[in-house]
Amino acid sequence: MPLKDALPVLDDRRYDDIVAEIRTRIPRYTPEWRPQWNDLNDNDPGMILAQTFAWLSEMLLFRMDRVPELQYLKFLQLIGIELLPAQPAAAEITFAVADNVTAPTVQVPTRTQVSAASDDGPPIVFETEGPLTAVTAQLLAVQADDGAVCVDVTSRNAEPSTSPSGFFPFGEAPREDAALVLGFGFPATYPTPTIFAPVAIDIAVFVMDTLGGARVLQCGTAATRAYAPAKLQWEGFDGTEWQTLDALNDETLTFTRSGHVVVRVPATLSLQPAFFGEYDGIDPVTQQPRPKLFWIRARLVRTQYERAPHLAAVRTNTVRAVQAQTVNGEVLGGTTGARNQAWQLENRPVLKGSLRVQINEGPGEAGRDWIVVDDLFGSRPADEHLAVDWTSGEVRAGDGERGQVPVANADNPDTNVVAIEYRFGGGSRGNVRAGEIRDLLTQVDGIDAGKTTNVFEAAGGSDEERIEDAKVRARQTLRARERAVGVEDFELLAKQAGNVRRAKALPLAHPQFPGIKVPGAVTVIIVPDSKVPNPQPSDGLLRTVCAFLESRRLLTTELFVVGPRYVSVSVEATVVADDDADPGVVKQDIEKVLSAYLHPLTGGEDGLGWPFGGPVRYSQVLQRVFTVDGVDSVPSLVLIVDGDRQTECRDVPIEPIAPNALVYSVAHSITVATLREIEELP
Numbered sequence: 016m017p018l019k020d021a022l023p024v025l026d027d028r029r030y031d032d033i034v035a036e037i038r039t040r041i042p043r044y045t046p047e048w049r050p051q052w053n054d055l056n057d058n059d060p061g062m063i064l065a066q067t068f069a070w071l072s073e074m075l076l077f078r079m080d081r082v083p084e085l086q087y088l089k090f091l092q093l094i095g096i097e098l099l100p101a102q103p104a105a106a107e108i109t110f111a112v113a114d115n116v117t118a119p120t121v122q123v124p125t126r127t128q129v130s131a132a133s134d135d136g137p138p139i140v141f142e143t144e145g146p147l148t149a150v151t152a153q154l155l156a157v158q159a160d161d162g163a164v165c166v167d168v169t170s171r172n173a174e175p176s177t178s179p180s181g182f183f184p185f186g187e188a189p190r191e192d193a194a195l196v197l198g199f200g201f202p203a204t205y206p207t208p209t210i211f212a213p214v215a216i217d218i219a220v221f222v223m224d225t226l227g228g229a230r231v232l233q234c235g236t237a238a239t240r241a242y243a244p245a246k247l248q249w250e251g252f253d254g255t256e257w258q259t260l261d262a263l264n265d266e267t268l269t270f271t272r273s274g275h276v277v278v279r280v281p282a283t284l285s286l287q288p289a290f291f292g293e294y295d296g297i298d299p300v301t302q303q304p305r306p307k308l309f310w311i312r313a314r315l316v317r318t319q320y321e322r323a324p325h326l327a328a329v330r331t332n333t334v335r336a337v338q339a340q341t342v343n344g345e346v347l348g349g350t351t352g353a354r355n356q357a358w359q360l361e362n363r364p365v366l367k368g369s370l371r372v373q374i375n376e377g378p379g380e381a382g383r384d385w386i387v388v389d390d391l392f393g394s395r396p397a398d399e400h401l402a403v404d405w406t407s408g409e410v411r412a413g414d415g416e417r418g419q420v421p422v423a424n425a426d427n428p429d430t431n432v433v434a435i436e437y438r439f440g441g442g443s444r445g446n447v448r449a450g451e452i453r454d455l456l457t458q459v460d461g462i463d464a465g466k467t468t469n470v471f472e473a474a475g476g477s478d479e480e481r482i483e484d485a486k487v488r489a490r491q492t493l494r495a496r497e498r499a500v501g502v503e504d505f506e507l508l509a510k511q512a513g514n515v516r517r518a519k520a521l522p523l524a525h526p527q528f529p530g531i532k533v534p535g536a537v538t539v540i541i542v543p544d545s546k547v548p549n550p551q552p553s554d555g556l557l558r559t560v561c562a563f564l565e566s567r568r569l570l571t572t573e574l575f576v577v578g579p580r581y582v583s584v585s586v587e588a589t590v591v592a593d594d595d596a597d598p599g600v601v602k603q604d605i606e607k608v609l610s611a612y613l614h615p616l617t618g619g620e621d622g623l624g625w626p627f628g629g630p631v632r633y634s635q636v637l638q639r640v641f642t643v644d645g646v647d648s649v650p651s652l653v654l655i656v657d658g659d660r661q662t663e664c665r666d667v668p669i670e671p672i673a674p675n676a677l678v679y680s681v682a683h684s685i686t687v688a689t690l691r692e693i694e695e696l697p
Contacts, residue, residue, distance in 0.1 A: 028073075028076060029073060030070060030073045033069035034065060037065040038065075041065075087482055087486065091486075094493065097389075097404075098479055098482065099485075101406070101441030101477060101479045102476060102513065103337045103338040103339050103366060103441040103442075103445060103475070104141075104337070105337045105338070105553070106452060106469045106472070106473035107221075107334070107335055107471065108334060108336045108452055108468070109330050109467065110123055110147065110149050110333075110334070110459075110467050111332065111462065111467055112150070112151050112153075114204050115204050116461045117205060118151065119150065119214050121459070121460070121461035122146065123149055123462065124143075124457075125146050127142065127457045127459060128142050128457045129141050129452050129453070129456060129467060130456055132451070140338065140340050141445075141452055141473070142438070144335045144336060147217065150199075150214050150331060151201060151205065152199040152200065152214075153199065153331075155199065157169045157195070157196070157197055157329060158196040158294065159183060159186065160185075160196055161187075162186070162191070165292035167292070167293035167294065172326075175221070175328040175470065175471070176449060181223040181325055181326055182325075183323050183324065183326075184270060184313070185318075185323065185324060189320050189323050189324070191315055191316065194313060196292060197310065197329070198291065198294055198310050199311070211286035213279075213280050213281055215263065215277055215279040216277070217277050217331065218275065218278060219274075219330045219333035220270055220275070220276060221273050221470070222270065222271065222324070234564060234574040243265075244268070244269065244271065244321060245318040247314065248313075248314045249262045249313055249314075250314055251284055252287070252289060252309070253285055253286060254288075254289055255287075257314075260284070262278055262279075264276065269324070270313075270326065271324060273554050275333075286310070288306070288308060289310065290307055290308075328470055336452075337440070338473065339366050339369075340362070340439055341436065343436050344433060344434075344435065344436075345360065345433065345437075346434075347432040347434055348430070349431050350374060350412075350422060350423050351423050351428075352422055352423040354420055355411060356421065357412070358411075360408035360409075362437075363405075363406065364405055364408070364439060364440070364479065365408050365437055365438070366441065370437040371384060371434070371435040372433070374421050374432050374433075375424055375427060375433075376424055378424070378426045382431070384435075385399045385400065386401070387401050387403050387410075389402065389403070391418040392417065394413055394417045396418075400413060400418045406479055410434075441478075442477070442478050443546070446544070447473050448472050450470075451468075452469040453469075472546075474514075474543060474556075476544070477544045478544075491503060492507065497567055499567045505537060505564065506539070509539050509563075509576070512559055513556050513559045514556060515543060515556070515560065516542055516544040516616055517542040519627045519675065520538070521537070521675060522537055523536060524536060535571050536575070537568075537575070539560070539574070540579050540675065541560055541577075541578065542579050542624070548680055548681070552578045581673075581677055582656060582669055582679075583658070583678070583681045584613050584631055584679070584680060585680070585681045585684070586652065586653070586654060586683045586684070587651075587654075587660075588653070589650050589688075590605065590640065591646075591647045591649070591687075591690050592645050592690075593647050593690070598687040600645070601644075601646060602687045604643045604644070605646070605685050608643055609639060609640070609680060613625065613678050614680060615677040615678070625677050627676070628669050628670045628674060628675045628676060629669060630667060631654060631669065633652075633664055633666050636652070637649060651663070654667055
């Protein structure tokens with residue numbers, strides 16, 4: 016018999032039950048009062064006392080039946096379940112070199128801090144993950160040459176938010192000798208260059224979503240290498256012909272996924288300024304003369320693309336940053352030689368893997384690094400291990416059986432435990448929109464703070480796991496035993512792998528053969544926790560989930576991890592408001608209610624997210640409108656799905672449009688007027 020998914024009930028009696036039981040026990044336990052106490056109705060003084068005690072007893076029983084949350088946490092810890100800590104958001108930040116810089120490059124150090132403003136607390140701080148060599152040369156022109164026609168895509172590349180269609184760097188049918196051509200110029204204050212300085216240019220490539228908005232990644236073992244479907248040759252124009260450049264690194268697999276490409280201009284090559292392709296001497300908008308540019312290109316030498324590369328933007332001087340702050344040299348306290356001694360970090364939550372702690376146990380000794388682990392269950396008596404709770408920031412030493420006990424330092428009893436470095440941050444508040452990370456906190460000479468920003472939204476941030484979610488995960492974990500066998504196992508493990516809010520496993524489903532049952536294939540759809548209307552997982556999150564599931568799947572399973580497909584839904588309605596209602600407020604409230612109901616993470620009837628492939632029911636949308644205060648009637652309501660206007664009063668099935676798709680809300684057209692205003696119309 017399975018255990019019921021409910022709170023343990025120690026006593027299920029209620030007030031009426033207790034009063035009835037007292038009535039039955041009065042004759043038994045008070046025989047001496049039987050002649051006098053024979054009136055057991057509510058008007059009897061004795062029954063009034065009995066009812067009072069019954070009321071108090073019911074409250075005590077209710078409190079006893081409530082198991083405190085702390086006890087649940089302890090029960091979860093007994094089976095190895097800890098609340099998942101908050102995860103930091105990540106973003107690609109572009110640094111702009113100041114116009115007055117005369118050097119060819121500017122160095123942006125690791126841990127450079129940039130922040131975004133926040134309405135609910137302090138600024139949201141991001142730190143760069145690595146060093147950046149920002150080049151003074153500015154990317155001023157981008158052209159897509161398909162081998163026959165050269166198309167200028169500079170405007171689409173400059174403002175990807177206003178050009179949602181992106182561009183094809185090698186055309187929609189890539190062939191050999193097609194090329195993506197990049198033109199570089201210098202500020203007017205820069206000394207007029209005659210040759211391009213020998214520098215390494217880090218080019219960030221942002222790939223558009225494929226398969227109707229869904230990213231797809233096939234999982235393989237950790238040792239499996241991914242091979243590019245084409246070969247690129249990077250070249251620079253010397254004024255006469257194209258010369259070979261050195262491609263030092265390509266994370267993009269020839270523009271098939273987002274990443275960075277590092278191209279080096281060697282000292283032996285002299286790039287010369289020139290006009291090229293659609294970029295000539297006259298600006299077509301201002302009709303003003305334009306300067307000559309230095310040109311480099313990525314030319315297709317060999318191509319076997321299954322799909323043409325589709326880019327959202329190309330940027331230079333861009334580096335990855337995460338929502339975190341670094342703390343160095345924080346004194347945690349001293350050692351006493353006691354078992355299970357604990358110290359507290361000042362800031363939390365702590366980014367997993369970022370903590371480094373030193374303990375100085377004796378006079379004249381330098382502090383030694385102790386190994387930081389998640390728990391001490393696997394530690395031996397001599398292991399210098401420290402267990403850290405990444406959420407609370409507590410650091411705990413061993414008891415001599417599991418982990419060594421730090422020795423007290425008589426010469427330095429209070430300050431011999433030091434957190435040499437750690438990083439803290441995380442949470443869904445870090446998932447800021449594009450262009451919001453723009454306040455440079457770290458002074459960097461040569462960087463224009465006013466032009467530093469994120470071209471695309473930050474993603475990946477999530478709050479600490481709720482205890483309700485941990486309870487569900489605990490039951491599923493005990494069932495799955497860290498093995499991905501059934502559908503629920505894949506969904507559970509996918510949500511454990513990273514910032515995955517929802518997961519849907521499709522057995523016998525292969526992305527390349529839609530509608531066909533493929534034995535052994537499993538496709539897992541993941542939806543990240545994000546503030547955007549239609550969240551899509553990043554390439555990094557897809558790889559993270561793939562790596563996590565790969566070691567837990569069955570040997571015969573062919574596994575794919577994909578992003579969700581979306582169907583846009585908007586509502587066009589005419590609403591009559593009460594005479595005393597504010598039409599503007601009613602309109603805003605209706606739009607909020609519809610946006611929440613049609614949201615992939617918070618929508619649906621249960622508020623847990625729109626069901627995969629679930630139909631949009633006209634009556635339920637209409638009911639949502641009527642839940643808004645001030646709505647009198649709705650004379651007209653029409654659903655617009657993927658741009659198609661639907662028949663009024665009809666449900667819209669999503670499966671025929673896109674199987675297992677989610678809906679998301681776009682701008683609604685709501686017209687609100689009062690009944691008096693409508694009656695006054697001719």
